[in-house]
Amino acid sequence: MVREGLTPLNDFLRIDEALVRARDALEAVSESPRLDAELLLARALDVTRSFLIAHADEEIDGAAAKRFAATIDQRVSGMPLAYITGAKEFWSMNLLVTPATLVPRPDTEILVDHALRLIPHETTQHVLDLGTGSGAVALAIAAERPHCELVATDICAKALTVAKENAGRLQLPNIEFVCGDWLEPVQDRQFDVVVSNPPYIAVDDPHFAGLCFEPRLALAAGHDGLDAFRIIAAQAINVLSPAGSILLEHGESQQHAVAEILSSNGWRDIENAEDLGGRPRVTIARM
Ligand SMILES: C[S@@+](CC[C@H](N)C(=O)[O-])C[C@H]1O[C@@H](n2cnc3c(N)ncnc32)[C@H](O)[C@@H]1O
Structure with a gap:
């Protein structure tokens, strides 16, 4: 399907x-x-979204119009808004994101919520x-605890570089960032x-077409789509304290x-948590 972008965008278009x-x-x-359009135009003009509403009848200058059209074209090609703006809101924090990082999803806040319930x-x-x-x-978790x-x-x-930068900007000193394959870099440590x-996601899942x-x-x-769960379930049991818990987000x-x-790797007290739509999205287990 050919998608219509915004170029050529006439110079001197009104907001x-x-x-x-x-x-x-x-x-x-x-x-x-509409929200995407407002966020991208506010960015092209370096103003707030409320400025756009208050100045709706003002003309956009040619340079800003070109910047706006270029980002609309990126979005029309399917690029996530967060990669265009370089930022995504998660848990009320404005996070830097790059193509090396997944765009954090609102659903993942369920994982955070359930982890916090286990950490007084x-x-x-x-x-x-x-x-x-x-x-x-x-x-x-670091901000809340x-x-x-x-x-x-x-x-x-590259993802860890972004994560470190986010921790610095948010002034959260209580996180150590370590590069490595699942539990390999922390196998001598213990966690609660x-x-x-x-x-x-399974490698041949048709959803990949929309996630390119x-x-x-x-x-x-x-x-x-279960390979990472197999590795984590097998390895994490070795680093957990006796009263510790694991929480895994999944489809x-x-x-x-x-x-x-989890059960076949010796985990017990396995329970599931649902998202706001009642879908099972997080599994919690203990040693
Ligand atoms: C679904 S993303 C989740 C990112 C972030 N936690 C979030 O919720 O937005 C999965 C992450 O696992 C990382 N990853 C993939 N394979 C890995 C491995 N073998 N060891 C450690 N991390 C891995 C990816 O680089 C990616 O950042």
């Missing part, structure tokens, strides 16, 4: 006209075309976030809570398979 044209161009690719305020627990990407999960010590790992050094949102801008390393996990159809993998 309200530009937003309508951009919204129409984005309708086929975005669930929030003021405690000094040790928490491990496996496959931290932009750092989203570790940063949220400043007395805890976190270790956040990823096999992708292990969290992970690992890759969980995000790193395959962050998404694909073998022929059935809504993977609940039973993940429970089975």
Whole structure:
């Protein structure tokens, strides 16, 4: 399908006209075309979204119009808004993201929420976030539980650079970032809570067609999407304290398979947590 972008965009278009044209161009690719258009125009003009409403009848100068049209074209090609703006909101934090990191999903806040329920305020627990990407999960836990010590790992050094930068900007000193393959870099340590949102899509899943801008390393996990769970379930049991817990995000159809993998690796008290739509998305287990 040929998608209509915004170029050529007439110079001296009014703000309200530009937003309508951009919204129409984005309708086929975005669930929030008007919002995307506003965020990209505000960025091109270096103003706030409320400025756009208050100055709807003002004309956009040629240079800003070109910048706006270029980003609308990127979005029309399917590029996630977060890669165009370089930022994504997660747990009320504005996080830097790059093509080396998964764009953090709102669904992953369920994982954070359930991890926090297991970590009382003021405690000094040790928490491990496996496959931290932009750092989203570790940063949220570190912000909510400043007395805890976190270790956040990823096999992708470029992703870890972004995660470290996010921790610096958010002034969260209680996270150590370590590069390596799942539990390998932390096998001599002990944690009270292990969290992970690992890759969980099967390599031949048709969903990949709509995810071509995000790193395959962050998404694909073998022929059935369960490879990362198998490794984590087998290895994490060796680093958990006796009363510790593991929390794993997964696809809504993977609940039973993940429970089975955990159970066969000696985990017990396996329970599931649902998202706001009632879909099973996080599995929690103990030693
Ligand atoms: C689904 S993304 C999750 C990113 C982030 N935690 C989030 O929720 O937005 C999975 C992450 O696991 C990392 N990863 C993939 N294979 C890995 C491995 N063998 N060891 C460690 N991390 C890995 C990827 O680089 C990616 O950042």
